[in-house]
Amino acid sequence: MDQMVLGSHVYPYTTPTHSQCIIVNQTDGAPSGDGSKPVKRRRKRRSKGSSATNEDDVATIGAMLRKRKLTDEQMNMLEYSFENEHKLESGRKEKIARELGLDPRQVAVWFQNRRARWKNKKLEEEYAKLKSQHDTVLLGQCHLESQLLKLTEQLSEAQNEIRKLSERLVQETSANSSSSSLSVEANYAPIEFEFAPDTNYNIPFYMMDSNYLQNMEYWDGLYV
DNA sequence: TTGTGTTTTACGACCTCC
DNA sequence: GGAGGTCGTAAAACACAA
Numbered sequence: 001m002d003q004m005v006l007g008s009h010v011y012p013y014t015t016p017t018h019s020q021c022i023i024v025n026q027t028d029g030a031p032s033g034d035g036s037k038p039v040k041r042r043r044k045r046r047s048k049g050s051s052a053t054n055e056d057d058v059a060t061i062g063a064m065l066r067k068r069k070l071t072d073e074q075m076n077m078l079e080y081s082f083e084n085e086h087k088l089e090s091g092r093k094e095k096i097a098r099e100l101g102l103d104p105r106q107v108a109v110w111f112q113n114r115r116a117r118w119k120n121k122k123l124e125e126e127y128a129k130l131k132s133q134h135d136t137v138l139l140g141q142c143h144l145e146s147q148l149l150k151l152t153e154q155l156s157e158a159q160n161e162i163r164k165l166s167e168r169l170v171q172e173t174s175a176n177s178s179s180s181s182l183s184v185e186a187n188y189a190p191i192e193f194e195f196a197p198d199t200n201y202n203i204p205f206y207m208m209d210s211n212y213l214q215n216m217e218y219w220d221g222l223y224v
Numbered sequence: 225t226t227g228t229g230t231t232t233t234a235c236g237a238c239c240t241c242c
Numbered sequence: 243g244g245a246g247g248t249c250g251t252a253a254a255a256c257a258c259a260a
Contacts, residue, residue: 069232069255090245109234112247117231119248 070110074100078107082114 070078077100085092088111097104
């Protein structure tokens with residue numbers, strides 16, 4: 001492990017293999033001039049492959065930082081600290097930086113990035129949870145729709161059956177009407193379904209006797 | 225080895241709070 | 243106004259398939 005001394009700090013870093021990241025003075029370049037909102041200006045960085053050879057780079061060595069991967073130990077300590085508290089007040093930052101031999105700015109940046117990762121993770125978890133709930137609701141909807149279809153078919157069959165029986169009864173009673181003073185309507189007044197959700201289902205229910213209901217296998221589903 | 229996708233470190237711009 | 247936050251992004255570091 002190499003070390004790099006900047007100011008009063010000693011930074012650990014792994015020797016870069018082929019490139020460096022050099023931060024050029026952030027305020028360089030032309031000012032915005034007109035006093036309007038300052039133009040966003042990205043710092044310049046050394047691209048891969050170029051080398052730090054001239055005096056300018058040497059002169060700005062104080063502002064030159066290699067991108068240092070934190071050691072496992074530093075990472076563990078930071079993670080432990082993050083678990084305790086996601087926010088980082090000044091005193092704590094200084095303390096952690098001292099203990100880990102890092103620049104306080106590095107600690108602050110690490111916490112910023114860690115919070116961002118934590119937030120992304122929470123968002124992903126929330127998304128997965130909502131998606132799961134959505135899928136469950138969709139499944140339930142499918143199930144209910146298939147049930148509705150099945151029940152609609154059963155109702156239609158039952159209505160047909162009732163109509164046939166009703167017609168037969170009318171025929172039989174009209175054939176016997178000469179010998180009877182009672183009308184069909186008087187004995188079998190139409191009964192309406194109180195629970196019928198739709199007026200189309202308010203069919204005359206002439207055959208409302210126990211034998212008929214017992215033999216109506218069509219209604220099994222409804223009475224379950 | 226190299227191309228490519230992902231993660232990590234670092235920073236600028238902007239915002240909020242005291 | 244300064245300190246510390248988020249957000250978006252650059253670029254190094256890393257992982258891994260081809």
